[in-house]
Amino acid sequence: MPELPEVETVVRDLRPRVCGQRIDAIKTSKLPLRREWSRNWNDAIVGSRIEEASRRGKWILFHLDSKAVLVFHLGMTGQLTVVPEMQSQLDHTHLIFNLGRAEQLRFRDIRRFGSVTLFHDSTALDEFFQASRLGPEPFQVDPSYWRERMRRTKRCVKNVLLDQQVVAGVGNIYADESLFEARLHPELAADRVNRQQAERLRVAIEKVLTRAIEKRGSTIRNYVGGSGLSGEFQQEFQAYGRNGKPCVRCGETISRIVIGGRSTHFCPRCQRIRNRS
DNA sequence: ACAGGATCCTGGGGGC
């Protein structure tokens, strides 16, 4: 499910509802997530207050007053919401944190590709991000960055966009939407991307992500924000999931191919391998 | 280095 715009929406929704709240109790389910929940974490967390909620790539960070950082990844179907404790519990709810005001922070994940980890302090978290070589935020790269990264690989641009070490937060939907916006063929070899194309790509990614955040992300099936609301950007898709439909720019039929095992949608007329510009 | 495939899971949809 969740790429940068969805994760950003969750964090913005949750921030006012969790910041300043103390975690009074934790309930865990038996089923494992991608990382197993450590029993020690209960003791380390209970009694702490959440000071801040933030995002890094597709990761959600809760900074506790104990200096520990509670970190979530939503995988494909993760949902992180604050609800009244009286609200009935949905299937696949794996973690419940009791907050003040008779509210709970709940983590639900149907496919259990999501993960939760507790880091002792922000240094330990930084080390984790460094070890995984997580790339920069797409809004913080300077104009030369994309060209720089592209020229040193022959991989196709779609795969480069999905690589979290290149840029953090872009997933399958926003890769396709950004390439459509930039009029680049997803199978274009990265080292053949020229200066103008790289700049178009940088601008396109920022534009697509910004608009998607404004629309609270995209809901295909499972995604909801931190208050349980769906996103609406799926109504503005121009490429993703539109195979067989006419291109909004030129009327050509949108194609679907598979790249790196991920379905990929593009306009064969607007997005050519050989590009005039 | 990199592509491709399998894997971790559950559920929805289509075809028969």
Next chain:
DNA sequence: TGCCCCCAGGATCCTG
């Protein structure tokens, strides 16, 4: 109604 197959916003491991 059931069954089987394919598909899904991600990441990681293994092979060639």
